[in-house]
Amino acid sequence: MAIRRGRGVAAINYPTGMNLGGDPTQALVHSTPTGNFMVTLSSVDLGQGMKQIMAQICAETIGVPTDRVVVDTADTDTGPHCMGTFASRGTHRAGNAVIQAAREARQVMLEVAAEELEVNASDLETDGQGNILVKGAPQKSMSIFDVALSAHFKRGRSISGRGMFLIPRSYPEKETGAMKPSTCYAHACTVAEVEVDDETGEVTVLTVKNVFEIGRALNPKMVEQQLVGGSWMGISHALYETTEPYYPNRDHGGTDFNQYLMPGLGDLAETEIIVLERPSADGPFGAKGPGEMCANPQIPAIANAVFDAVGVRIDALPITPERILRALKAQAAG
Amino acid sequence: MELRKSYFADVRKDGLNEIGQPRPRLDSPGHVTGKTAYFADRNFPGMLHLKMVRSPHHHARIRSIDTSEAEKHPGVVRVLTAKDVPHNVYTILILIQIGPEDETVLADGKVRWKGEAVVAVLAETERAAQEAAAKVKVDYEVLPAVFDMEEALKPGAPIVNEYHGQNYYLYDSGECRKVRFGDVEAGFAQADHILEQSYQSSPIEHAPTETTGCVVAPEGNDRFTCYTNTQAMFFTLDNASIILQMPGSKLHFVGGTVGGGFGGKVDVIVEPIAILAAKLTGRPVCFIYSREEEMQVSSPRAAEKVVIKDGVMKDGRIVARKVTGYTDAGAYSRHSPYGAQKGAAHYPGPYTIPNVWIDTYCVYTNRTPSSAMRGFGVTIGDFALEVQMDKLARLIGMDPLEFHFINAYRDGDMKAHRQPTEGAALIECMQEASRAANWPVAEKYMAISSYGKGE
Numbered sequence: 001m002a003i004r005r006g007r008g009v010a011a012i013n014y015p016t017g018m019n020l021g022g023d024p025t026q027a028l029v030h031s032t033p034t035g036n037f038m039v040t041l042s043s044v045d046l047g048q049g050m051k052q053i054m055a056q057i058c059a060e061t062i063g064v065p066t067d068r069v070v071v072d073t074a075d076t077d078t079g080p081h082c083m084g085t086f087a088s089r090g091t092h093r094a095g096n097a098v099i100q101a102a103r104e105a106r107q108v109m110l111e112v113a114a115e116e117l118e119v120n121a122s123d124l125e126t127d128g129q130g131n132i133l134v135k136g137a138p139q140k141s142m143s144i145f146d147v148a149l150s151a152h153f154k155r156g157r158s159i160s161g162r163g164m165f166l167i168p169r170s171y172p173e174k175e176t177g178a179m180k181p182s183t184c185y186a187h188a189c190t191v192a193e194v195e196v197d198d199e200t201g202e203v204t205v206l207t208v209k210n211v212f213e214i215g216r217a218l219n220p221k222m223v224e225q226q227l228v229g230g231s232w233m234g235i236s237h238a239l240y241e242t243t244e245p246y247y248p249n250r251d252h253g254g255t256d257f258n259q260y261l262m263p264g265l266g267d268l269a270e271t272e273i274i275v276l277e278r279p280s281a282d283g284p285f286g287a288k289g290p291g292e293m294c295a296n297p298q299i300p301a302i303a304n305a306v307f308d309a310v311g312v313r314i315d316a317l318p319i320t321p322e323r324i325l326r327a328l329k330a331q332a333a334g
Numbered sequence: 335m336e337l338r339k340s341y342f343a344d345v346r347k348d349g350l351n352e353i354g355q356p357r358p359r360l361d362s363p364g365h366v367t368g369k370t371a372y373f374a375d376r377n378f379p380g381m382l383h384l385k386m387v388r389s390p391h392h393h394a395r396i397r398s399i400d401t402s403e404a405e406k407h408p409g410v411v412r413v414l415t416a417k418d419v420p421h422n423v424y425t426i427l428i429l430i431q432i433g434p435e436d437e438t439v440l441a442d443g444k445v446r447w448k449g450e451a452v453v454a455v456l457a458e459t460e461r462a463a464q465e466a467a468a469k470v471k472v473d474y475e476v477l478p479a480v481f482d483m484e485e486a487l488k489p490g491a492p493i494v495n496e497y498h499g500q501n502y503y504l505y506d507s508g509e510c511r512k513v514r515f516g517d518v519e520a521g522f523a524q525a526d527h528i529l530e531q532s533y534q535s536s537p538i539e540h541a542p543t544e545t546t547g548c549v550v551a552p553e554g555n556d557r558f559t560c561y562t563n564t565q566a567m568f569f570t571l572d573n574a575s576i577i578l579q580m581p582g583s584k585l586h587f588v589g590g591t592v593g594g595g596f597g598g599k600v601d602v603i604v605e606p607i608a609i610l611a612a613k614l615t616g617r618p619v620c621f622i623y624s625r626e627e628e629m630q631v632s633s634p635r636a637a638e639k640v641v642i643k644d645g646v647m648k649d650g651r652i653v654a655r656k657v658t659g660y661t662d663a664g665a666y667s668r669h670s671p672y673g674a675q676k677g678a679a680h681y682p683g684p685y686t687i688p689n690v691w692i693d694t695y696c697v698y699t700n701r702t703p704s705s706a707m708r709g710f711g712v713t714i715g716d717f718a719l720e721v722q723m724d725k726l727a728r729l730i731g732m733d734p735l736e737f738h739f740i741n742a743y744r745d746g747d748m749k750a751h752r753q754p755t756e757g758a759a760l761i762e763c764m765q766e767a768s769r770a771a772n773w774p775v776a777e778k779y780m781a782i783s784s785y786g787k788g789e
Contacts, residue, residue: 009773010720011738011764013684014712020672021430042567045361046595047543052359060352067360074567074590084566086600086706128351172675174506177513177692178752181679189763191771211766213759216346217337221356224335233708242536243634243702248481250392250448250701255626260539273335274766278342278759278784285353286346288757292709299713300720304734307724317535317717 001199005206008304011189014293015182016283018087024166025089026080027097029058029105031159035130035148037062037105039071042079043094048291049222050090056219057095057284061102062109063126064144080162088289091218092183095284097163104161112151112159113142184280186288187213190234190297192269194305198328201321203306205235205269208298213276215288220275223290227273230294235269236262237295238302239319341762361591372591373561376549378618382411384611385463387453387470388631389445392479392700393492396443396452400471404455407469409462412615414454416442419610420579423497425667426602429572436497437666437703439577439607445474446494446665447700449631456611456619479700483639483660486699494665494698503663503671503696511678513692515750521654521689525645527729532641533718537634537662540707544593546632547622548605550612557584558609563592565599577606578613585609597706601633601668633705636670637662640718645689646726650740655682659694659715664703669710671696676711679751683719684760685741690750738764739779745786758784 017023028040039058045051055069062069073079082094107121113132114121117140125135132147134140151157172179193206210231217223240261243253254260279286299317307313312327339348348354364370401413416422419439428435441452453470457463478492485491486501494501505511522528548562564570567587575582592599608621623632638661645654659677663670674696681692709716727737739761747755761784768775 009735011760012716013760044565044590044592046592049359051361056352060350066352066357076567076571076587081568084569084600086565086597177678179679180753184757187759187763189767191767191773209771211763213763218353219357220337241538243539244536253630255629260629274770275337276341276762277346278757279346280757296709296713296716299717303721304724315533
């Protein structure tokens with residue numbers, strides 16, 4: 001009887017979005033009288049930080065700092081349609097809609113500034129700090145604060161824009177299954193290292209080294225929160241979780257966090273996250289959807305590491321001590 | 335976390351003002367100080383509490399329902415049964431023309447899973463609602479139940495859901511979604527080794543911090559405001575409009591700040607019945623799942639079974655892959671027909687294989703209806719595919735990581751569902767993992783790239 005060590009690898013990809021009905025999301029952007037910008041959506045922030053990312057996307061597109069943008073979501077009386085936050089689609093779909101809306105608003109903003117500065121709108125650029133400058137002559141400039149005031153009280157222009165993401169609906173071909181179910185794909189490769197106690201069947205995940213390719217890390221700190229959380233969820237899925245622990249008997253399913261097992265703080269594996277960015281052709285600033293895929297590769301990596309450690313395959317989830325011990329017993333029986 | 339900027343630097347524009355910057359989240363001070371308002375922070379004078387009477391049986395006919403004792407219970411204001419729901423039989427994907435309607439808001443004549451909603455009780459307090467719910471008498475005739483997908487697909491199995499008529503979802507392609515690419519039998523004939531293995535999984539819980547729920551307030555102008563933690567505002571509003579036979583203009587949904595979803599809040603379950611209750615009583619109503627309901631009543635991730643048969647050459651090339659996937663929808667469709675279809679497009683994984691055959695089934699059993707969950711249609715498939723990859727590598731005596739490189743897809747490769755690969759980055763992820771984990775592979779694998787095979 002001994003503690004045995006093993007490691008396993010898994011590599012995966014993951015589709016962004018669900019192409020049922022074209023996967024639409026809309027956004028509206030408008031300026032307040034003093035040049036702050038409102039993004040109006042019906043998209044849902046599940047806690048992952050949708051509002052923050054939409055603010056950064058709008059700010060980058062308009063050319064103002066992020067704290068000049070307010071995101072109003074989700075109210076069906078004001079926000080235009082969004083399919084919802086799922087299928088790793090939120091940042092990608094709503095982000096594209098916000099960019100389109102913000103571009104339209106930016107164009108009006110530049111036109112108003114052009115009238116004030118008596119130049120062509122195409123000769124103007126933003127400095128990202130809240131000012132509009134004449135290209136090549138930055139001393140000739142105007143603050144967005146003043147441009148918005150002019151639009152509201154003098155020029156009679158609405159600095160606003162409408163944006164929409166929609167792709168043609170894909171109907172799978174009946175016989176061949178030809179279909180376009182999603183747009184871009186995120187990628188990952190995980191190496192997990194485990195210890196397995198061959199007397200108790202208990203698995204300790206020592207390390208998970210995750211490499212994720214996510215298109216573009218729009219906000220690296222938020223990417224980190226999502227990827228670390230997802231990696232934990234993958235470990236939990238691999239080793240702990242089931243709502244039916246005695247299936248096919250349906251009794252004694254967990255009804256609270258004492259009974260429904262998940263790894264606690266003391267069970268956390270040493271977690272390493274490395275991010276690669278290959279911008280997608282159709283994502284906002286190249287972003288893909290990493291929200292779901294980050295919880296997937298740990299599961300098979302751990303299963304493979306368990307095999308590497310003790311030489312038995314557990315092909316049913318979760319990989320419980322009971323299943324490992326039964327497999328070891330069967331193996332010993334030859 | 336580390337960003338490895340050296341990869342793909344030639345196709346990426348860095349140095350933007352706001353994008354790529356680790357700005358602090360504007361909402362986090364509210365979250366960490368407990369000041370962020372969630373739907374359950376809404377409290378209205380005279381608000382009623384809704385509790386469900388749920389089926390104790392996996393499959394049963396309802397002979398009769400007697401609510402008289404419950405109605406007399408102190409504090410009870412109204413008791414709702416199936417006949418009170420204007421359009422009681424629904425399915426959520428009907429909005430994008432995926433039917434048939436197959437689920438009841440409140441059970442009508444039959445229950446198909448343990449935990450199914452049968453009667454809704456509205457009372458002045460949560461306790462009164464709970465106590466009154468216990469006084470509802472439902473006379474059941476227990477029917478045989480089926481909990482296993484393969485059993486459910488056998489001739490003579492109990493029919494779980496009469497709206498389908500058979501225990502699987504009928505796609506336009508037949509009993510399963512199909513992908514056919516190349517000639518899989520010719521591939522097997524050519525292979526040095528064949529390996530067929532099966533994998534399975536259990537349902538799991540989303541375990542959000544905030545349980546599913548909503549608070550509905552009548553606005554006095556024939557409109558109803560629903561404060562909700564749904565993941566999809568208009569999806570829920572439009573389905574509620576169908577179920578309640580009420581114009582969408584009468585409904586106002588407010589949400590968007592949610593304490594975790596993971597796919598568990600894309601079913602339309604609590605809102606329609608709570609709006610109906612507010613309409614029939616003229617009072618605000620709250621319907622919030624207990625932790626027990628969240629864990630045992632709300633949809634889990636589907637149990638899945640995946641059978642993979644591969645043909646592999648001694649040199650490491652996979653020449654044929656046949657996958658049969660089964661998704662256990664439980665008693666009702668919800669999002670599972672889509673999940674199974676998503677699986678069909680995901681197999682055979684991020685590998686370039688010339689001969690592929692995929693069948694994915696969405697199967698009905700008397701288990702808790704499953705639905706969306708982080709990665710559904712893909713997560714369990716990836717578990718099966720990647721364990722299978724490890725087995726194949728060992729079968730031919732090859733390092734598992736090197737075996738992945740041989741088969742990894744690259745730009746321009748045609749996928750089985752006939753989309754050309756674009757923007758691939760699997761190879762680079764594996765190269766970086768090789769370095770990070772100190773798992774060396776042959777230099778030739780470190781030299782290739784996802785950009786294509788012209789190396």
